[in-house]
Amino acid sequence: MIEFLQQLINGLALGSILALIAIGYTMVYGILRFINFAHGDIFMLGAFSGFYLAPKIAAFLPTPSVGAGLVVMGISMAICAVIGVIIERLAYRPLRRSPKLTMLITAIGVSLFLEYTGQFVFGAAPKKFPDLIPVYPLTHIGGLNINSNQVVVFGVTLLLLLALRFVTLKTKIGTAMRALSFNPEAAALMGINTDVVISFTFALGSALAAAAGILYAVSYPAIDPLMGILPGLKAFVAAVLGGIGNLPGAALGGIIIGVTETLVSGYISSTYRDAIAFGVLILILLIKPSGLMGKKEVEKV
């Protein structure tokens, strides 16, 4: 029982990171109907900007401390938001009227470009992420280990999700985003500047991915330029599981994938861990392709 609870808590921490990435996938898919393959690499860039920022911040703020962690996270989010917007502007916008497959292939190209440029610039060897926030054990009741990191990961995720909920539901640009995902042409006719809204969507998604990158690096401190591939794919699975285009669904899907993966690697075999997400994806697409919380789409001729 204790072991199960332990795995559950580990899974929740991993799942909330996946949830943050999944939201970026789902937002872009909701508006542009395409899988932004490079999203997992934005997550990687988030971790690396944290890696290079942390020593600079240490000059002004004591590290490890919560304040320094928040500042680094904030700046990384801003950097990745800008990168996300630039990628959209250069690679995806010219293709907006092309077949979806062309966009998908371009996204794969962007993803490879970020990964291998990362290897060229940062070096291929894994790097040790600096201690950004203080870690101390919270409880040992009956052998149950919870440390402050897991609470921080979960808490920050929760705060970011609430902020996102506020942005999408209460602000003008959030309303525009929802209008665009509902019907792009009608939204444009109503005077919504679609380019601005799409750029904003990419900025928002990339910022969340950067936050996820920092949280991931804090929990698993070895970072390398290819670290974004698997979490990216798993987060995509999470987005599909929750019903792609649906924000709460993506968060729920992330948690489910994270917990399933931890349970499987804890109880069955850790070597099959990376296949779990894909197994879940295949099952969900066969049983309920619209996902847990998604709407069924009817194809019109």
Next chain:
Amino acid sequence: MRFRHAKLVLLAALGLSLLVSLAADRIDPYVLFVLYNIGIYIILAVSLNLINGYTGQFSLGHAGFMAVGGYTAAVITNQFGALNPFASGVLFFGALLAGGLLAAVVGLLVGLPTLRLKGDYLAIVTLGFGEIIRVIFQNMDLVGGARGLSVMHGYTNFFWTYGMVAVTVYVVLTLVHSTYGRGFIAVRDDEIAAEAMGINTTKYKVTAFVVGAFFAGIAGGLYAHSTQFLTPGGFNFMQSIAIVVMVILGGMGNTPGVILAAILLTLLPEGLRWVAGVEHLPGIAKMHPLGWIGDTRMIIYSLLLIVLMLTRPQGLFTWRRKIAEAAP
């Protein structure tokens, strides 16, 4: 394109590869190895082109089928010791065939459920299946797991490689240009319209998938007996991407273009390696001031992909046919 003398051309190609094969010991082993690689990638790219190009089903899991074929063939030939040339030829042919057939069976198992999906969903699910196949091999002690499997016999030679290239190209082209094969193109151009015309779209999609998987399996067998060492990591997602890039560069549904792209993209890294200085020749890197290019091979690949999609989405070698305007 009409192929009136297709069978004749096939026979001529087989004969020619046999002739070159007889003179193979005069060719530098490194050049020969590169030639085998080119042939293997032609098979992979042409077979993937049947799925991605002609039938329009975007598959990202071709390396998985290659792995199935490679491991199967390797396990079969590893059961035997040294044999005389005739017996080893028969054995190798049987092993290749078995690898191809098993890959085709896996293709059928993967294809039946997944081909109901479309576009990017299909791409991701085939990617997922490719990864699952890789993880299974990684956990299989019979084939050495993550440590890899050494293949005892280097059976791959010029005749088998280019004979199989000829057979692959022949089968794919005659299939696509047959009355039956019009169905593939119909499915690609408009699935709903094809279905309305009474075409069993699922059957066509699965057929393309199974035939593609079969030849990927054959290529895997050739690869196994050429490199003589297999690791599950060699059949990862990047390998699938490399094959997809060949198909896209050559132009989807344009077999001669895809062959050209496979040749170019297999030679490119070798050329870049030469520019970068071959590892086993110390000091040569100094003679090549452009040595850093070797490290940037994958960056060049990815930029190529992006620029290609932005400027020539129909592929580098497609001039005549315009890509169909897809409905939003």
